[in-house]
Amino acid sequence: MTTSEAAAQSLSIGEVAERTGLSVHALRFYEREGLLVGPVQRTSGGRRRYTPVDVEWLLICVKLRESGMPLADLKHFAELVRQGPGNEAERLHLLDTHRQRVDAQIQALEECRSVITWKVAVYSEHLARGAADGLWAPTT
Amino acid sequence: MTTSEAAAQSLSIGEVAERTGLSVHALRFYEREGLLVGPVQRTSGGRRRYTPVDVEWLLICVKLRESGMPLADLKHFAELVRQGPGNEAERLHLLDTHRQRVDAQIQALEECRSVITWKVAVYSEHLARGAADGLWAPTT
DNA sequence: CTACGATCTAGAGCGAGGTCTAGATCAAGC
DNA sequence: GCTTGATCTAGACCTCGCTCTAGATCGTAG
Numbered sequence: 001m002t003t004s005e006a007a008a009q010s011l012s013i014g015e016v017a018e019r020t021g022l023s024v025h026a027l028r029f030y031e032r033e034g035l036l037v038g039p040v041q042r043t044s045g046g047r048r049r050y051t052p053v054d055v056e057w058l059l060i061c062v063k064l065r066e067s068g069m070p071l072a073d074l075k076h077f078a079e080l081v082r083q084g085p086g087n088e089a090e091r092l093h094l095l096d097t098h099r100q101r102v103d104a105q106i107q108a109l110e111e112c113r114s115v116i117t118w119k120v121a122v123y124s125e126h127l128a129r130g131a132a133d134g135l136w137a138p139t140t
Numbered sequence: 141m142t143t144s145e146a147a148a149q150s151l152s153i154g155e156v157a158e159r160t161g162l163s164v165h166a167l168r169f170y171e172r173e174g175l176l177v178g179p180v181q182r183t184s185g186g187r188r189r190y191t192p193v194d195v196e197w198l199l200i201c202v203k204l205r206e207s208g209m210p211l212a213d214l215k216h217f218a219e220l221v222r223q224g225p226g227n228e229a230e231r232l233h234l235l236d237t238h239r240q241r242v243d244a245q246i247q248a249l250e251e252c253r254s255v256i257t258w259k260v261a262v263y264s265e266h267l268a269r270g271a272a273d274g275l276w277a278p279t280t
Numbered sequence: 281c282t283a284c285g286a287t288c289t290a291g292a293g294c295g296a297g298g299t300c301t302a303g304a305t306c307a308a309g310c
Numbered sequence: 311g312c313t314t315g316a317t318c319t320a321g322a323c324c325t326c327g328c329t330c331t332a333g334a335t336c337g338t339a340g
Binding site: 152153154164168185186187188 | 286287288289
Binding site for chain 1: 200203204206207228229231232235236238239242243245246248249250251252253255256257259260263264266267
């Protein structure tokens with residue numbers, strides 16, 4: 001890839017915000033916090049230029065955050081990647097641990113869902129019978 | 141139910157904390173914030189005594205919180221219940237809206253899960269092939 | 281009666297995860 | 311050259327949801 005091709009593919013912070021769903025504030029915050037793998041390139045004027053690899057990494061960050069990974073873990077993962085090859089086992093462990101947490105979360109949510117669904121059914125049934133049943137007094 | 145039976149069934153804040161998983165601090169906080177349906181009864185000495193109905197409500201609160209309902213919504217729900225019969229439609233709406241959010245959350249988590257699973261598979265495969273493949277450089 | 285642990289109130293403090301502000305600079309269009 | 315909008319930095323500020331502290335009181339076991 002030539003320099004001009006790289007420049008053509010690179011994106012401004014605003015464009016990256018659009019593509020990732022993160023705010024420009026959050027993007028700068030993530031960078032300060034060391035959550036990115038490399039330092040973001042700058043134009044001669046000092047503006048950030050994100051490469052497609054940067055964006056790919058950010059999209060993964062978004063997925064990990066969305067699923068509840070704390071910023072600290074994300075930072076740790078970024079550090080491992082920065083260190084380069086040799087620590088793949090640790091990266092794997094980090095991801096797999098998180099996957100287990102996500103599984104637990106899904107299960108917990110499904111339990112909540114069934115409790116809520118049951119309550120919704122109770123109210124629906126009551127309303128379907130109409131106000132005629134004036135004595136019904138839901139405790140909750 | 142006689143007064144003494146009610147007393148026998150009632151629980152101290154510590155016992156309720158155990159049964160609900162909330163801390164005693166959180167229980168007092170919830171009360172202050174108006175998240176409970178009624179005022180908690182007190183002993184002559186001023187200690188709280190929770191009824192089984194209080195505990196049942198708290199268990200529902202826990203499920204709703206666990207599934208991401210904000211305290212403000214929980215408070216709103218509690219207010220509706222406090223107002224008594226007549227607003228069941230609104231309660232239903234509140235719960236059903238939340239159920240939809242939970243569904244969306246579960247779906248989002250499942251997407252995250254599949255992204256993570258894929259990444260885990262990539263690393264596993266790499267590690268299974270061993271370090272012989274020295275040129276492999278994961279971008280993330 | 282004395283300890284000692286549980287509970288009380290009011291209010292301060294905290295950690296996570298951003299968000300926003302001020303004031304300056306950059307870059308593109310007219 | 312001038313205007314306008316995007317971006318820059320450093321750092322203050324915010325919301326949420328508790329958590330903790332201090333100092334007093336209650337209540338039970340010995």
